[in-house]
Amino acid sequence: MTLYTSDINKAATQQLNKKINSYIAFTAFCIVFDRIYALFSHGVSSASMSLMFLYPLIGGVLLFVLIKNLAPHACGAKYYRLFLNSYNSGIITLTIASALAGVFAIAGTSSPYLIYFIICGWAMIILGLFTLAVSLFQF
């Protein structure tokens, strides 16, 4: 069987659409989670929790829309899976860190461990983007 360029692009588009839809769903989940949590927090709110949806929205939806439109061939790159693993892990880690910061702020407390989530999250995002860049150059 011969795979043509159009077939590869179609498969890449489908794969990226799936990823974009996943991040849209995750963004919606973050917004709903914030609203539900607000119902039980006696009117106390936290910017960290209210804005946590920006991580999957900007870091997820926006990035994969850009890849889909500018470099769909990245999906076939050698280290694309590694990029996905690292980058997605970074986004979920930062989103959870933001949610935890919100929970602690609403409760009026703090945790010395939160910073490790943030460091770990950004490190994986940077590693992921680096891997993506390498993949694009090697393609």
Place this chain on the structure above:
Amino acid sequence: MSMIKFFQKPYRWAIIYAIILSLSVTFVLLNTFVIPQAETKIDLTSDTQNSGNSSNLSDQSDATITDTSYKDDNIQITIDTVREYDTTVYIADIQVLDIKYLKAAFASSTYGRNIKDTTSNIAEDNNAILAINGDYYGFRDYGFVLRNGVLYRDTADTTGDEGSEALVIDSDGDFSIVDESQTDIQDLVDQNIWQMFSFGPTLINNGEISVTASSEVGKSMNSNPRTAIGQISALHYIFVVSDGRTSASSGLTLLELALIMYDKGCTLAYNLDGGGSSTIWFNGEVVNNPTTNGDTISERSVSDIVYIGY
């Protein structure tokens, strides 16, 4: 490279990382909210440091006790229940002969994070006459903790909002407010401070109300159950606790709380931990209707109390 190949298979990394992340989140939540962590006091001894020992004070004797009052040679307490701002408010008027009768106590007599008990249990453990919940120091890693003349935490609250204001009770029994971020704790220890509470905000200072209609703890804008402590004159204080979050009582804003204390003649008043923590206990009974988990009437466990006793 074999490791890279292993993780290049779909979902392997996702599953492993999800497990690691779940465990990490669980640990952080347990560490923050559940796991008791006893700590030790800070050793900043001053020449005139209070020992917290009340052996020089006379014992409770010939006390006259009713449902709403207590009186003996050293302590006089009267509790009024009033309705203000669609809320039931409990006001304890207290006069003591010595500031050493205004004490603080920790849950399980242990300083640390997540070491908690109900106000009534802590009060009973310390043979209190009257008690209210304190500043719930154990829920935070910052904010000076100095109780009964002993320094337990020297980490200033530098969050920059009203929480940076700490209430200081000196060895003469006079209240004052300090900005923790601008305070050298060693100076306070050297001044022989008796109590220090870190919550806020300050409700009244120098006889002037210092909160507005928009003031709140954190970002809450609701009326809430409240706990506050104020000074009227030398060795004359009031504890104020309000109900809230129930159909019978909506709760107070900080301004309403300040107005009530202002009307009672307070020259300085300070807000302590409120919400579900707000509890006033007198002579073996919880006086107010503390709420836990919303509108359930039950006592919340807290890390500390302020009490009147021997």
